[in-house]
Every structure is written in structure tokens, then in C-alpha cells.
Amino acid sequence: MSTLASIFDAGQMQTVLELGLISSLTVLALFLSYTMLNVCDLSTDGCFTFGAAVGAIVALNGHPLLSIPLAMLAGVASGFITAILQTVLGIDSLLAGIVVNTGLYSINIAVMKKSSLLNLNSSDTVFSLLKAKLEGTALEGKQTLIIAFLAVFFVVLFLSVFLKTKLGLSIRATGNNPDMVKSSSINPIVTTIIGLCIANSFTALSGCLLAQAQKQAEINIGTGMVTVALASLLIGGVFVRRGKIPLRAIGAVLGAVVFRLVYQIAIGLHMPPFMLKFVSSIIVIIAIAGPYLKTKLPEYVRKAKVRVGKKVQ
Numbered sequence: 001m002s003t004l005a006s007i008f009d010a011g012q013m014q015t016v017l018e019l020g021l022i023s024s025l026t027v028l029a030l031f032l033s034y035t036m037l038n039v040c041d042l043s044t045d046g047c048f049t050f051g052a053a054v055g056a057i058v059a060l061n062g063h064p065l066l067s068i069p070l071a072m073l074a075g076v077a078s079g080f081i082t083a084i085l086q087t088v089l090g091i092d093s094l095l096a097g098i099v100v101n102t103g104l105y106s107i108n109i110a111v112m113k114k115s116s117l118l119n120l121n122s123s124d125t126v127f128s129l130l131k132a133k134l135e136g137t138a139l140e141g142k143q144t145l146i147i148a149f150l151a152v153f154f155v156v157l158f159l160s161v162f163l164k165t166k167l168g169l170s171i172r173a174t175g176n177n178p179d180m181v182k183s184s185s186i187n188p189i190v191t192t193i194i195g196l197c198i199a200n201s202f203t204a205l206s207g208c209l210l211a212q213a214q215k216q217a218e219i220n221i222g223t224g225m226v227t228v229a230l231a232s233l234l235i236g237g238v239f240v241r242r243g244k245i246p247l248r249a250i251g252a253v254l255g256a257v258v259f260r261l262v263y264q265i266a267i268g269l270h271m272p273p274f275m276l277k278f279v280s281s282i283i284v285i286i287a288i289a290g291p292y293l294k295t296k297l298p299e300y301v302r303k304a305k306v307r308v309g310k311k312v313q
Contacts, residue, residue: 046104051204075204
């Protein structure tokens with residue numbers, strides 16, 4: 001009982017919510033690229049680290065507020081290269097993502113001045129700036145939660161509006177039926193490039209915020225983020241499988257928070273750190289296989305009854 005109490009105390013739940021909201025920006029990136037555009041972008045891990053590295057370097061140079069747009073711009077560049085490899089050079093989307101992800105490792109090391117770790121303890125961040133403003137108020141100590149919530153709110157709002165525009169509808173059409181799009185006036189190359197640029201800007205924003213929240217940017221900070229984001233996206237689909245774009249986007253955010261909650265439970269149960277990636281993989285398997293097994297359950301039950309009936313005879 002004491003273990004459960006420590007897992008679900010107010011401080012731990014606030015941390016779960018903070019990390020869930022920050023990582024949900026990457027989930028929303030996959031919501032756009034994977035769900036809307038139907039492109040599985042495996043450059044997510046490298047792009048996440050790219051945003052963290054750029055944001056950390058800019059913050060270290062005394063411009064924490066400027067780190068946000070510059071990190072997002074780095075994400076746009078990553079998405080642009082990934083899209084060009086797919087659409088112009090004819091490289092398979094999965095392979096293009098792997099190639100960009102591999103190349104970004106070297107670029108990230110270069111951005112981080114040939115170091116694998118950038119320490120932000122002695123530098124201002126967007127969170128420390130807000131913390132100073134909130135001292136002595138009822139919101140003191142909640143600067144990370146506030147900034148993470150605002151970032152998610154504006155991204156969800158943007159997606160809700162953007163995906164209803166002509167360009168947004170063109171991106172959705174590209175993902176739904178690329179053959180039809182090619183025969184129409186829509187250029188799938190343009191829609192794919194724009195879609196991946198926007199999606200990767202969200203991923204880089206997520207990396208930037210996480211690095212500044214943790215006061216450090218490490219070269220492996222983005223490792224496994226594509227798995228986490230995919231699992232969260234699928235979990236979110238359990239809450240809101242269909243409906244309007246805002247509801248589905250909110251479902252993706254909820255999925256990220258639930259994933260972090262499960263992660264926190266595993267940590268609270270003193271699971272060894274090296275097993276946490278295994279936990280992520282199990283969550284992904286359950287999230288993917290769950291809906292399929294649910295549709296197959298009546299068939300399995302029927303077969304089981306037939307077998308029991310034969311044994312009785």
C-alpha cells in the first residue's frame with residue numbers, strides 16, 4: 001500500500017503529467033505524419049534529439065526564449081530532408097527515416113560542440129524564467145506544467161484549424177488515397193513535404209522542452225521516442241478512435257499521459273532501469289494487438305466452445 005501511495009502522490013502525478021504533456025507533442029507529430037499523412041517517420045528519435053540540442057545550445061548562449069522557434073526550425077529542416085528523400089529521390093519512407101535518423105546523430109554531436117552532454121544547470125531556460133515570475137503565487141513550482149500545457153494547447157489548436165484548411169485537407173487526402181491525389185490538381189510532393197516539416201517541428205519542440213525541463217541535453221535523449229510516441233498514439237486511439245480532429249488530437253495527448261503513468265508505475269515497483277525499454281515494447285504490443293484480438297475474441301470463444309463440445313461427446 002505504501003508503494004502505491006508513493007507512486008500516486010501529488011508530486012509524482014505532477015511529474016507524470018508534465019512528462020506526458022511534453023512527450024505528447026511528439027505524439028501529435030505522429031498523429032499528423034502517421035495518421036493523417038500515412039507516413040511512418042523513423043527519423044523521430046534523431047529529430048527529437050536535434051530539437052533538444054539546438055534548444056540547449058541557444059539557451060546556453062543566453063537566449064532561452066529564442067530556443068523554442070529555433071528548435072522548431074531545426075525540426076522543419078529535418079522533416080524537409082526526410083520528405084525530399086521520399087518524394088524526390090524515391091527512397092522508401094521507412095528507409096528515408098532511418099537514413100535521416102542515422103545522419104542526425106553526427107549532426108547532433110556537432111551542434112553540441114562534440115560533446116555528448118550539455119548541462120543547463122547554470123543557464124536560464126524558459127522554465128526558470130517563468131519560475132521567477134511565479135514566485136510567491138499559488139502557481140509556484142508549476143512552471144513546467146504550465147508551459148507544457150500551453151505548448152500542447154496551441155499545437156492541438158493549430159492542428160484543429162490547419163487540417164480543416166484547403167492545404168490541410170490536401171494533406172489528409174494524400175494520406176487517404178495517394179493515387180486519387182496524383183490524378184487531381186493536388187501535388188503529393190508538396191503536401192508530403194509540408195506535412196513532414198510541420199510534424200517534425202512538433203517533435204523538435206518536444207525535445208527542446210524536455211531538455212530544458214531536465215536541465216540537460218544528452219545525445220541519447222531521443223532514443224526510443226518513436227516507440228513511446230507510437231504506443232501513446234495507439235493508446236489514445238482507444239479513448240477516441242473516431243470523431244473530429246480536436247477530439248482525436250486530445251485522445252493522442254491522453255494516450256501520452258497514460259503511457260507515462262504506466263511507466264511511472266513500473267518505476268515505482270522498482271523495476272530495473274534496463275527493463276523500462278522492455279516495458280515500452282510490451283505496451284506497444286498490447287496497444288497494437290489489443291484492437292485486433294478484440295475483434296477476434298468472438299471467433300476464439302466459438303472455437304473454444306466447439307472444442308469443449310467435442311471433448312464432452
